[in-house]
Structures are given as C-alpha cells and as structure tokens.
Amino acid sequence: MYKAPRGTSDILPQEQTYWKYVEEKAAFLCQLYGYQPLTTPILEDAQLFARTVAGGTDIVDKEMYTFEDRSGQKLALRAEGTAPVCRAYLEHGLFNLPQPVKLYYIGPAFRYERPQAGRYRQHHQFGYEALGEADPALDVEIIEMAQRFLLSLGFSEFSIQLNSIGCKLCQPKYREALRQHYSNYTTYLCPDCKVRLLRNPLRLLDCKKISCQKIAETAPKITDYLCPECQAHFQSVQQYLEALVIPFQLNYRLVRGLDYYTRTVFEIEPHEEGAQSALGGGGRYDNLIEQLGGKHTPAVGFAAGIERLILNLKKQKIKVSVLPKPIAFIAYLGEEAKIEAIKLAFELHQAGIAVIKATGDKSLKGQLRQANSLCTNYAIIIGEKEVKNHTAVLRDMITNKQKTIPLAEVISSLKQN
RNA sequence: GUGAGCGUAGCCCAGUGGUUAAGGCGCCAGGUUGUGGCCCUGGAGAUCGUGGGUUCAAAUCCCACCGUUCACCCCA
Numbered sequence: 001m002y003k004a005p006r007g008t009s010d011i012l013p014q015e016q017t018y019w020k021y022v023e024e025k026a027a028f029l030c031q032l033y034g035y036q037p038l039t040t041p042i043l044e045d046a047q048l049f050a051r052t053v054a055g056g057t058d059i060v061d062k063e064m065y066t067f068e069d070r071s072g073q074k075l076a077l078r079a080e081g082t083a084p085v086c087r088a089y090l091e092h093g094l095f096n097l098p099q100p101v102k103l104y105y106i107g108p109a110f111r112y113e114r115p116q117a118g119r120y121r122q123h124h125q126f127g128y129e130a131l132g133e134a135d136p137a138l139d140v141e142i143i144e145m146a147q148r149f150l151l152s153l154g155f156s157e158f159s160i161q162l163n164s165i166g167c168k169l170c171q172p173k174y175r176e177a178l179r180q181h182y183s184n185y186t187t188y189l190c191p192d193c194k195v196r197l198l199r200n201p202l203r204l205l206d207c208k209k210i211s212c213q214k215i216a217e218t219a220p221k222i223t224d225y226l227c228p229e230c231q232a233h234f235q236s237v238q239q240y241l242e243a244l245v246i247p248f249q250l251n252y253r254l255v256r257g258l259d260y261y262t263r264t265v266f267e268i269e270p271h272e273e274g275a276q277s278a279l280g281g282g283g284r285y286d287n288l289i290e291q292l293g294g295k296h297t298p299a300v301g302f303a304a305g306i307e308r309l310i311l312n313l314k315k316q317k318i319k320v321s322v323l324p325k326p327i328a329f330i331a332y333l334g335e336e337a338k339i340e341a342i343k344l345a346f347e348l349h350q351a352g353i354a355v356i357k358a359t360g361d362k363s364l365k366g367q368l369r370q371a372n373s374l375c376t377n378y379a380i381i382i383g384e385k386e387v388k389n390h391t392a393v394l395r396d397m398i399t400n401k402q403k404t405i406p407l408a409e410v411i412s413s414l415k416q417n
Numbered sequence: 418g419u420g421a422g423c424g425u426a427g428c429c430c431a432g433u434g435g436u437u438a439a440g441g442c443g444c445c446a447g448g449u450u451g452u453g454g455c456c457c458u459g460g461a462g463a464u465c466g467u468g469g470g471u472u473c474a475a476a477u478c479c480c481a482c483c484g485u486u487c488a489c490c491c492c493a
Contacts, residue, residue: 006485281493372453
C-alpha cells in the first residue's frame with residue numbers, strides 16, 4: 001500500500017472545516033487592509049532560497065528539497081514564502097506601482113525535517129508582505145494585522161514578542177560585542193553554541209540550555225548597540241503600538257531564524273507551552289530585495305503556520321463554522337423512478353440547489369440511512385406511484401413530516417428554504 | 418542528525434509463547450412487498466508494519482528496516 005510521504009498528510013473533508021475557516025479569516029483580514037493575493041510557483045530556482053535565507057540556518061544547509069530537472073536546472077521546492085514574493089515583485093516590475101505594494105499568500109512550504117507535533121515536511125503558510133516602504137508605521141500595521149488575525153480566529157491567550165536586530169551598520173558591531181562576551185565562556189558553551197559563536201552569534205541568545213542561558217543573561221543587549229536611525233525606528237514602532245494599545249513584550253533574546261531580517265522582528269507565542277509553539281512571526285527585511293538584484297527596497301512582513309493555528313484551535317476547543325452541505329437527498333425505487341430521479345437532480349443542480357442523488361439501487365431504507373448520515377434537511381422520494389402521478393414525496397428529515405407534491409413544485413419548495 | 422515510546426480491520430483498541438485473534442465505532446443486509454435516527458439480529462472487513470531469527474509452536478521473545486508519536490535540534 002502507498003502512503004503519503006513522511007511528514008506530509010492528506011487533509012480529509014472533516015479537517016477542511018478548520019482550513020476553510022482559517023483561510024476565510026485570512027482573506028478577510030487582507031481585504032480589510034488592502035493586501036492583494038499573490039500565488040507563486042511551488043518550484044523556484046534553488047538559488048533564490050540559498051542566497052536569501054542562507055547563513056547559519058539549517059533551512060538551506062540541510063532542509064531544502066532540491067533537485068535537477070531534465071534540463072539540468074537546479075530547482076527547489078518552496079522553503080518559505082517571503083523570497084518568492086520578492087522575486088515576483090522584481091520580475092513583474094511591481095516597484096513601478098505606488099509604494100508600498102501589499103501582497104498576501106497562502107500555500108505550502110517544504111522542509112526536510114524530522115516530523116513532530118506542529119512540524120511537518122510539507123506545511124502551509126499564510127503570510128503577507130508590504131514592500132517598498134520604510135515607515136515604522138508599516139511595521140506596526142503588520143503586527144496589528146497579526147493580532148487582529150489571531151483575535152478573529154478566536155484566540156485570546158497569546159503574546160507578541162518584539163525586538164530590533166539593527167541594520168547593516170549597527171548589527172556587525174553588536175555581533176562583535178557578543179562574540180567578545182561569549183569568547184570569555186567558550187569552555188562552558190554547549191557544542192551547538194560553539195558553532196553558533198563562529199557562524200551566527202545572534203543565535204547564541206536563544207539557546208535553551210540553562211548553562212548557555214546564564215551566559216546570555218549577562219550578554220550585551222542589541223538595543224544598546226543600535227545606530228541612531230535604528231534606535232529611532234524601534235522607538236517609533238513601540239510608540240505606535242502603545243498608541244493602539246497593542247500589548248507587546250520586549251524580548252532582547254528574540255532572533256528570527258531567517259537571516260534576512262533587519263530592525264523589527266516579532267513572534268507570536270501562545271500561552272500554552274509546547275516545543276513547536278510559535279504561531280507565527282515576521283519582521284522587517286530591508287536588504288532582501290537588494291540581495292535579489294533589485295535596488296534598495298525596504299519591506300516588512302508576517303507569516304503564520306496554518307497547521308499550528310489549527311492545532312491550537314483544537315487545543316483551545318475553539319468552535320469553527322461548518323461548511324455548507326446539500327439540502328436534500330433524492331431516493332428512488334425502481335428503474336422508471338431512477339430516470340425521474342436523475343432528471344430531477346439535473347434540474348435542481350441547474351437551479352443552483354445543492355442535492356445528492358442516490359445511486360446503486362439500494363433499498364429505500366438504505367437510501368434514507370444514507371440521507372440521515374449526510375444530514376440533509378430533506379429527502380425526496382420517487383417510487384412507482386410518484387412516477388405515474390408525476391409527483392414526489394418531500395420528507396422533512398428534522399420534523400419527520402412528509403407530503404406528496406407535484407414534481408414541478410420540488411424546486412420552488414426547496415427554494416423556500 | 419540525536420534520544421525515547423508505540424505499530425493488531427477505515428477508526429478506537431483487548432490479547433505478552435499454545436485451538437477458528439476478542440470487543441466497540443463505522444460500513445452492508447434483514448427485522449416493515451416503499452421510509453432514516455433508537456433498538457434487535459446477521460454479515461463483510463486483519464498477509465497482527467515489513468523482512469529475518471529463536472522455538473515443536475510467535476501478534477506475543479530477539480535483530481534489522483520502515484512508519485508513527487514525543488523530546489532535542491531547527492522552525493511556521
């Protein structure tokens with residue numbers, strides 16, 4: 001038997017209620033703020049991710065799905081959502097539109113990781129990006145939207161962690177300061193942190209090992225090293241958030257996984273504990289588009305993992321709206337009635353009324369059982385008598401009342417509901 | 418990539434060396450020559466994850482692989 005590949009899963013109809021719920025809230029939010037949908041290919045040039053995400057991140061080092069196609073081109077399955085959006089922005093000259101350009105996407109991302117709760121090899125991200133504007137008010141809009149999105153889903157218990165990791169000018173100085181601080185403690189560092197010290201010192205801060213955390217406590221803070229411009233930007237972000245009364249926690253240890261971030265970074269944590277906890281995160285990436293060959297274009301965005309959102313919706317027992325289902329089930333008895341049933345279903349569908357017709361010549365009892373399990377409000381029954389009289393039995397499955405009506409009146413009767 | 422737990426029907430699961438592998442949900446049929454849900458009766462459905470080994474005998478013990486879950490790592 002074939003199985004879905006490791007770390008991937010089928011999303012069965014029962015699950016789809018959650019998915020549609022999340023997708024609808026996402027689309028509504030973006031429409032509310034004027035972010036337009038963008039769908040990018042699942043395949044990209046492997047270099048797109050290698051160049052932008054790179055730098056001491058596992059994503060590129062060992063988690064990318066890359067392969068050569070028949071022409072020898074190196075392709076990669078989408079590893080994250082932001083770089084493709086930037087690629088599309090450049091490729092289609094969206095920088096010629098009035099800036100900022102506001103876009104959103106919902107789609108799969110692939111990473112070759114060991115699957116775990118809230119972590120899959122194929123997962124789905126909802127993200128939105130505002131490209132071409134450096135105003136801290138835009139950082140705040142992105143955060144504000146994230147908060148509104150989670151509230152609209154029904155979450156109430158979550159915190160917004162906020163930090164600034166500076167820019168090209170100030171970050172190197174801070175990295176150096178960190179390096180100096182940590183090099184006094186190299187013998188106490190865990191093996192992973194010894195590597196981080198060399199490759200990506202910022203990540204030293206979020207090591208979970210207690211021994212390493214102690215060293216992080218006394219480490220210099222990025223906020224003391226920000227250049228005046230980054231400092232002012234960070235102050236404005238906080239000021240605007242306060243004006244909106246959006247609660248946030250400054251977290252000097254917050255360092256996002258992807259390497260392209262500058263200045264504002266933020267993450268949304270549910271209060272409920274769990275290893276794979278972050279519901280989403282984002283930040284500013286003022287250098288990414290330049291890295292991709294465009295001119296200097298500041299940008300900021302957010303992404304959330306749909307599977308994790310759904311996991312938390314279930315954990316917190318948040319009710320989601322159910323999907324619409326057909327209103328009636330059409331049952332028949334005998335070959336002549338079957339033809340009438342097929343014709344009736346055709347006409348109902350033509351009239352835009354959702355119905356399911358029986359197939360397979362089952363007993364009436366069996367057909368009504370099926371109607372029952374489908375939870376339709378009505379059953380329409382056509383037997384020999386009804387064929388002769390050009391009628392149908394319309395049975396209300398909730399009240400148990402039924403009446404015989406002319407075939408021609410079935411549509412209007414159902415339309416009343 | 419590291420560590421630990423678990424793999425018995427579509428789903429939940431009993432069975433820890435000895436007849437035809439038990440039960441519940443679901444599915445199908447019957448109990449009403451044309452009426453669902455509740456109830457009753459019957460039925461179908463399992464190479465006991467895969468391969469190898471130990472044994473007279475393996476779902477049960479051992480090994481390997483695969484899958485899955487949880488944690489580390491990493492991240493959404």
